Amino acid sequence: MDHVLGLKCVLCGAEYDVGEVLYVCPKHGDEGILDVVYDYELIGRRLTKERLADDPTNSIWRYADLLPIADPGLIPPLQVGWTPLYRAERLEKRLGPSSLGRRTKGLKHLWVKDDGREPTASYKDRASAVGVVKALELGRDVMTCASTGNAASSLAGLAASVGLTTYIFVPQTAPQAKVAQLLIFGANVIMVKGTYDQAFDLCLEASKEYGWYSRNTAYNPYLSEGKKTAALEICEQLRWEAPDRIFVSVGDGCIIGGLWKGLKDLCTLGFIGKMPKLMGVQAEGAAPLVRAWREGTEEIEPVVLNTLADSIAVGVPRDRIKALRAVRQTGGEYVAVSDEEILDAMRVLARGAAVFAEPAGAAGFAGLVKLVQEGRIDPEERIVVVVTGNGLKDVASAIKATGKPHLIEPTMEDLRQLMGQYPIPNNR
Numbered sequence: 001m002d003h004v005l006g007l008k009c010v011l012c013g014a015e016y017d018v019g020e021v022l023y024v025c026p027k028h029g030d031e032g033i034l035d036v037v038y039d040y041e042l043i044g045r046r047l048t049k050e051r052l053a054d055d056p057t058n059s060i061w062r063y064a065d066l067l068p069i070a071d072p073g074l075i076p077p078l079q080v081g082w083t084p085l086y087r088a089e090r091l092e093k094r095l096g097p098s099s100l101g102r103r104t105k106g107l108k109h110l111w112v113k114d115d116g117r118e119p120t121a122s123y124k125d126r127a128s129a130v131g132v133v134k135a136l137e138l139g140r141d142v143m144t145c146a147s148t149g150n151a152a153s154s155l156a157g158l159a160a161s162v163g164l165t166t167y168i169f170v171p172q173t174a175p176q177a178k179v180a181q182l183l184i185f186g187a188n189v190i191m192v193k194g195t196y197d198q199a200f201d202l203c204l205e206a207s208k209e210y211g212w213y214s215r216n217t218a219y220n221p222y223l224s225e226g227k228k229t230a231a232l233e234i235c236e237q238l239r240w241e242a243p244d245r246i247f248v249s250v251g252d253g254c255i256i257g258g259l260w261k262g263l264k265d266l267c268t269l270g271f272i273g274k275m276p277k278l279m280g281v282q283a284e285g286a287a288p289l290v291r292a293w294r295e296g297t298e299e300i301e302p303v304v305l306n307t308l309a310d311s312i313a314v315g316v317p318r319d320r321i322k323a324l325r326a327v328r329q330t331g332g333e334y335v336a337v338s339d340e341e342i343l344d345a346m347r348v349l350a351r352g353a354a355v356f357a358e359p360a361g362a363a364g365f366a367g368l369v370k371l372v373q374e375g376r377i378d379p380e381e382r383i384v385v386v387v388t389g390n391g392l393k394d395v396a397s398a399i400k401a402t403g404k405p406h407l408i409e410p411t412m413e414d415l416r417q418l419m420g421q422y423p424i425p426n427n428r
């Protein structure tokens with residue numbers, strides 16, 4: 001790993017050699033998240049746009065030179081990353097004045113990055129893939145994490161692909177599909193009668209007591225590096241012309257912090273000429289970062305959680321520092337959306353771009369719709385929305401967004417009666 005210079009604490013700036021610390025800054029305990037520091041001069045000599053253009057690798061590993069892995073032989077066999085970036089022309093029109101009112105002038109350049117297409121159907125696979133390689137490099141055979149659901153199912157899947165054992169902590173409220181993924185991949189599932197925040201604390205203690213390798217967000221410094229890969233892909237897929245804004249949903253803040261890191265990497269290497277504004281979207285019922293951003297602080301006041309977007313139902317965002325700096329330092333914003341706006345966004349995204357997102361997966365798009373409605377997006381802006389999780393993860397919410405299908409007797413009489421009711425008024 002000659003391209004990795006060390007690990008730097010985001011709180012105090014102390015630097016450590018890679019072999020010196022496993023997870024966090026010893027001076028700050030669990031709060032001292034470390035950032036991986038690279039030798040960009042060396043990387044710049046190895047990684048060029050031309051070389052990437054010739055690289056047939058269809059996964060995050062096309063950026064191995066920018067990832068903290070020592071042994072490419074340990075890369076798991078699942079295809080992680082290089083997900084589609086769809087140009088969403090029908091959505092561009094939908095967000096025009098005819099459907100949203102006169103304050104919007106619509107959009108001309110909108111893309112949707114569909115990370116519901118990852119092997120376990122969420123963005124978290126990007127981080128789990130790197131986490132699994134690190135566990136193997138360290139010779140560990142047991143991993144653990146706490147998760148609202150997706151990091152868990154993702155770790156379970158990636159671990160199954162290389163034969164690692166997992167102990168996974170989830171809150172009792174995790175949707176059934178995500179729990180089913182854990183069980184089928186053979187994880188040891190520990191369901192906690194409490195919130196995600198409580199599951200997280202318990203998992204940290206357990207990993208210390210039993211010596212399991214931790215895939216916890218904002219604790220293991222290598223996970224953010226996996227999460228940055230979507231930013232690398234977006235810019236490459238846009239032929240290195242960075243977008244003006246990227247909208248993404250935020251819970252712990254790891255994804256947005258990772259995107260920021262990826263964009264900074266590309267700026268440092270001279271691959272892109274400007275930083276896109278990072279637009280963090282939270283659910284109104286779980287929006288501690290929106291509040292902290294508005295108040296200009298990095299301190300979080302824990303909130304009482306109340307949202308159906310389970311993946312971003314986080315009261316104490318573990319990666320808050322990076323998450324807030326990502327938005328502040330790129331001139332972005334934090335936006336809160338209601339559950340109703342999220343359900344609307346799920347429908348519009350599915351009907352206008354055929355991308356089926358779980359609630360947290362659609363929250364980024366809901367944030368964009370809200371700002372467009374408020375007339376705050378210039379139609380010339382080039383905008384990317386990241387969909388972070390697949391809708392099949394939580395079909396109950398999808399049905400909530402749409403209503404149930406019609407049920408009729410198998411007769412033409414019943415069918416004719418029903419046909420009289422079409423088109424269905426809410427079919428938009």
Ligand SMILES: Cc1ncc(COP(=O)(O)O)c(C=O)c1O
Pocket residue numbers: 122123124148149150151217249250251252253254255256311312358360361388389390
């Ligand atoms: C679908 C989905 N979207 C968004 C997020 C938020 O990511 P982060 O907690 O890194 O902010 C998660 C995290 O679990 C997720 O599963």
Ligand SMILES: [Zn+2]
Pocket residue numbers: 009010011012013014025026027028032
């Ligand atoms: Zn420190």
